[in-house]
Amino acid sequence: MSTMDSIVENTLLPRKDFGEAWDAIKVEGSVKQRLLAQSVLSLQLRERYSFELMPVHGLIVLTGPPGTGKTTLARGLANQVAKALGSVRYIQLDPHALGSSSLGKSQKEVSKIFQQTIPEFAANEPTIVLLDEVETLAADRQKMSLDANPIDAHRATDAALAGIDLLCRTHRNTLLIATTNYPKAVDRALLSRADWIEDIGPPNAEARREIIHDVLGLLAKHWPQVGDLKKDIASFVTASDGMDGRRLRKAITAAGAISIEIAKDLNKLKADHVLATLKRAAAQADVQGDAA
Numbered sequence: 237m238s239t240m241d242s243i244v245e246n247t248l249l250p251r252k253d254f255g256e257a258w259d260a261i262k263v264e265g266s267v268k269q270r271l272l273a274q275s276v277l278s279l280q281l282r283e284r285y286s287f288e289l290m291p292v293h294g295l296i297v298l299t300g301p302p303g304t305g306k307t308t309l310a311r312g313l314a315n316q317v318a319k320a321l322g323s324v325r326y327i328q329l330d331p332h333a334l335g336s337s338s339l340g341k342s343q344k345e346v347s348k349i350f351q352q353t354i355p356e357f358a359a360n361e362p363t364i365v366l367l368d369e370v371e372t373l374a375a376d377r378q379k380m381s382l383d384a385n386p387i388d389a390h391r392a393t394d395a396a397l398a399g400i401d402l403l404c405r406t407h408r409n410t411l412l413i414a415t416t417n418y419p420k421a422v423d424r425a426l427l428s429r430a431d432w433i434e435d436i437g438p439p440n441a442e443a444r445r446e447i448i449h450d451v452l453g454l455l456a457k458h459w460p461q462v463g464d465l466k467k468d469i470a471s472f473v474t475a476s477d478g479m480d481g482r483r484l485r486k487a488i489t490a491a492g493a494i495s496i497e498i499a500k501d502l503n504k505l506k507a508d509h510v511l512a513t514l515k516r517a518a519a520q521a522d523v524q525g526d527a528a
């Protein structure tokens with residue numbers, strides 16, 4: 237396997253679909269503003285000062301439970317930065333593809349990513365790298381048990397940290413955005429390098445209202461009577477308390493599968509169907525939450 241296999245996306249931004257990602261995620265406006273300002277500031281400072289004077293790593297970390305929009309928001313953020321700067325190269329890394337830790341393989345591949353692959357891109361243009369599910373790349377060395385190749389996994393984390401340190405000194409036009417479900421499984425040395433950590437929680441009532449409004453609006457483009465359900469949004473918002481954004485989007489659409497007749501013609505979808513589906517999904521989310 238080559239390090240190129242771990243690059244799951246490589247494109248120039250801005251791009252329309254990335255812009256849609258930014259708009260799709262409903263979080264408090266201040267969160268989006270902060271993330272964008274932090275990204276732009278970090279690139280500005282790093283362009284003008286050496287790391288020694290201004291120890292800005294150009295690393296932003298998004299933490300939070302599954303399905304809260306971290307990956308989507310990160311992609312959207314890259315697009316907003318590209319719009320602010322003109323254009324940027326965007327690369328998405330899948331740390332899972334960096335090979336197993338057996339035979340020191342992942343250590344070598346991790347080093348290569350930071351010392352060769354990313355610098356090659358960054359030589360030509362500002363580059364934003366998404367390190368999705370970064371707990372795989374920089375697993376907490378303190379929590380490594382003695383059984384599963386701890387030494388090699390240890391070295392992979394060392395290589396990631398050393399790679400990030402070198403990259404942020406030598407390539408001042410890179411920005412790393414990392415996401416994780418398990419901040420506790422991420423090595424503390426990685427988190428300490430972050431210029432900003434944003435904890436993205438499940439959507440609040442206002443965000444849920446926006447998500448539901450969005451989904452109903454999308455369905456109403458093809459089945460206009462779905463639009464009538466917007467008058468019942470308040471009850472949907474209450475019924476979806478505690479659900480993550482992914483589940484909520486799915487649950488609203490899943491209401492259309494309550495019968496074949498409705499699946500064929502969503503104009504027949506009624507508020508009761510949506511409520512019943514939401515309550516069921518919320519109960520399942522509760523059970524999972526308890527188990528976690």
Ligand SMILES: Nc1ncnc2c1ncn2[C@@H]1O[C@H](COP(=O)(O)OP(=O)(O)OP(=O)(O)O)[C@@H](O)[C@H]1O
Nearest residue numbers: 260261262302303304305306307308417439481482
């Ligand atoms: N706050 C939100 N507002 C609107 N939609 C959301 C929100 N959170 C999640 N979604 C929906 O869920 C989808 C999946 O989100 P995404 O994959 O970005 O979540 P994630 O936090 O990265 O999850 P995971 O931790 O499982 O990787 C998004 O494309 C979006 O449709």
Ligand SMILES: [Mg+2]
Nearest residue numbers: 306307368415
């Ligand atoms: Mg994700």
